[in-house]
Amino acid sequence: MTGIDFDFLFRLDDLLRSSRRTARPRLVPLAAALALLFCLIRATAEAQALGELKGMVQDPTGSGVPNARLKLQNRSTSEESAAAADGTGQFEFTGLPLGHYILKVKAQGFEEAEVPVSVHADPGRPIQVRLEVAEDATQVDVTARLHSAPSAQDNLDAIPIDRGWLQNLPVKERDPLAVASLFTDPATARIGGPKIIVDGVESDGLDLPVSAIKTININQNPYSAEWARPGKGRLEVTTRKGSSRHYGGLLMYTLDNWRLDARDAFAPSRPPKQHGVWEGQLDGPAWKNVKFFIAGQYFVHQNSYAVTAQTPDALIMTNYGAPVRRTNLLGRLDFRPSPTTKFIFRYKFRDVSQRNQGVRGFNLPERAFDIFKREHQLYLSYLSTLSPAFLNELRLKVVHNSDEDYSRTDEPAIVVPGAFSGGGAQASLRLRENGGELADVATYIRGNHTMRFGAGLRPRIFSTYDAANFGGTFKFSSLASFTEGLPEVFTINQGNPQVYYHRQEFYSFFQDEVRLGSNLSVLMGLRYELQSNISHYNNFAPRLAFAYAPGGRRTVLRGGAGIFYNRQPPEMQEQTLLHDGRHLREVVISHAGFPSP
Incomplete structure (x- = not known):
């Protein structure tokens, strides 16, 4: 614009100078008209710009x-x-x-x-x-949306459990699920409990330090097509991020000692139980545009159980210790290289040791077995704001799990109902899982439409060694038959206890919330799921929800419906392969000899 304006003025100036030497009286009105026209053109161009x-x-x-x-x-x-x-x-x-x-x-x-x-x-x-709520916020000012249509994705009876609840409630063993599970649908207990979603990715458990959790939401957007479970069938967990302004830390210790407990009625004395939980965190800015958050929890449970059993020799009444140790670690980095992009790196570690398990009631100490669990998880999220109306998030999770169970002795198990159970626990399990999830989810806003769509893939590879009852189990009808050495039945598993299998789970979804006027919004969605080990492909799950505010908008009517599929757990595929007639076989001998069948 500047170059064109200057060139035009230069030519006009030349024209005026030349006009003085030729036809000056006739060109003065023409020059004035051209100058006026130029001003009008310039003003119009500036207004249009x-x-x-x-x-x-x-x-x-x-x-x-x-x-x-x-x-x-x-x-x-x-x-x-x-x-x-x-x-x-x-x-x-x-x-x-x-x-x-x-x-x-x-x-x-x-x-x-x-x-x-x-x-x-x-x-x-x-x-x-x-905007995102600040980690160190003590006061947040918001206003009710009185002048906009109620959202079908909002649910006023949703239950948000924030960090204040988790830190201050007297939760047993500092388990965050102890509070959140109270508000879920009890029917989920029959399908493995509520589905846990951590930072937008499904997880098998909530093994996190309490100080690492920002919020747990229950029944939020109940009919969303993004999730496989309805609102009260899932827990949406958001982990904390570090502060970008200052450094902060926390160290706490919780103790529960047996001297404050009552005595078990079946125990001769109070068992020396003790629960101790160490927990700490550290967060703050790491370097430019990067902030970190680290949290850890170490749980020691010196538990003890009462054993009350009748053997041929004597009545046994004793306390038997079963210590449990659990370590949970979480580290998170938030990196924002530009105003439109953000990276989140997160690592989680879990280690569980449970010793002398299974000893209680009629089970003698020789029936003890140990459990060891370990998990490594790496999470990456890439959030990109392509425009004020388009947001895209790419999520990647990689997981390695191991689970091992060992009996303290390999001796055959002895079961005498109503009297005692002795011998080995016949537990021998080694499970390895390598897997993860790759998902891409986008949000697009256009006019009265808020669209959300995406897809994900969960590959999982399993290796299982299950040699349970490879030493055999003698079952007696009574204590007298045990004294006589006459077992009712002897069972033993034989064969190859090692199986390998894999599976892929795929899902995709699309949903659109439409605001129809100032008092009505409708959410329509469709989800599709697929499991590679199941030859059933008609797994379409439509979802519908609405929110209507009649009259003075003081009352909002909400409703919805949807189809939800429950995925087949890996244990079903594992047991199908182990008992396919080629790997394991169970031998049952009636009235077998004892101790040699």
Whole structure:
């Protein structure tokens, strides 16, 4: 624009100078007309080169954030414009030169956000800037969405359990599931319990230090097509991230001693039980644009169980110790190389040692067996804001699990109902699992539509060695038959206890929330799931939900329906392979000899 304007003025100046020597009286009106025309063209061009930017600042739930402070920086000239959101989170910038900008948003109790935006000549649709709650926030100001349609994805009876609940409630053994499981559907106990989702990825358990958990949400968006379970059948867990401003730490110890407990009625004395939990955390900025969070938990359970058994020689009443040790570690790095991209690296370690298990009641100490479990998990998330209306997240999880059970002795088991159980526990298990998950999920907002779609793949490889009851089990009908050495039956497993198998689980989904006017929104979705070990492919799961606010909007009617599939657990495939007639066989001998059948 500057070069063209200068060239035009130069030519006009030449024309005026030449006119003085030729036909000056006739060209003066012409020059004035040309100058007036130039001013009109320039004013029109400048008016056309300006645009505006409108939008709304929202909290993680979609509610408006009032009084947020905004700065708009031009990428080319670095010029800045400032504005503030109103009481409902709405903001507006006017008179902006066309081009590309960086929008910076600050609000009390929220993390600062930077979003790339573009200003065009034609007014675009309002943008939405969603803020994350700051880790060290003590106060957050939000406003109710009185002037927007109720969202079908929101659920007012959703139960958020934040860090304050988890830290202050007297939870047994510092187990976060002890509180969260109280609010899930009891029917999930028949299908392995609620599905646990940690940072958007399914997990087999919640083996995390309590201080590493930011929130646990139950019954949030019950009919979402993104998940395989309904709202009360899953726990959505978000882990904490470090602070970008200061360093912080925590160290605590919880003790429960046996001297404060009552005596077991079947024990001769109070057993020396003791529960101790060490837990600590450290977080803060690592270097530029990187923050870290580290948390650890060490649990020691000096448990003891009462043994009350009648053997041919004597009545046994004693306490037997069964110590449990558990270590949980979590480390997380958050790296934001630019305002539009973010990386999350997370590593989780779990180690469990349970000794002298199974000794209680009629089971004698010789029936003890040990359990050892270990897990390594690596998680990577790449979050990209392609535009204010399009957000994409790529997630990757890699897992290695091991589970081992060993009997203290390999002697044949002896079972005398109502009297005692002795011999070896006949437990011998070695399980290895290598697997993970790769998923990509995107959110796109266009007009009154909020669309979310994605797909994921879970490959899993298993190696199982299950030599249970390879030493055999004698079962007697009574203590008298044991004294006479007359077992009722003898059972023993033989064959090859080693199996290898793998499976792939695939899923995809699409859902769209449509706001129909100011008092109605409808969520429509479809999910598809597939397991490689099952030859059934018609696994389409439609979902539908609505939210309607009639009259004065003080009442919101919500409803929904959907089809949900439960995946076949790996144990079913494992047992099918072990008992296929080629690997394991069970030998049953009635009235066998004793001690040699």
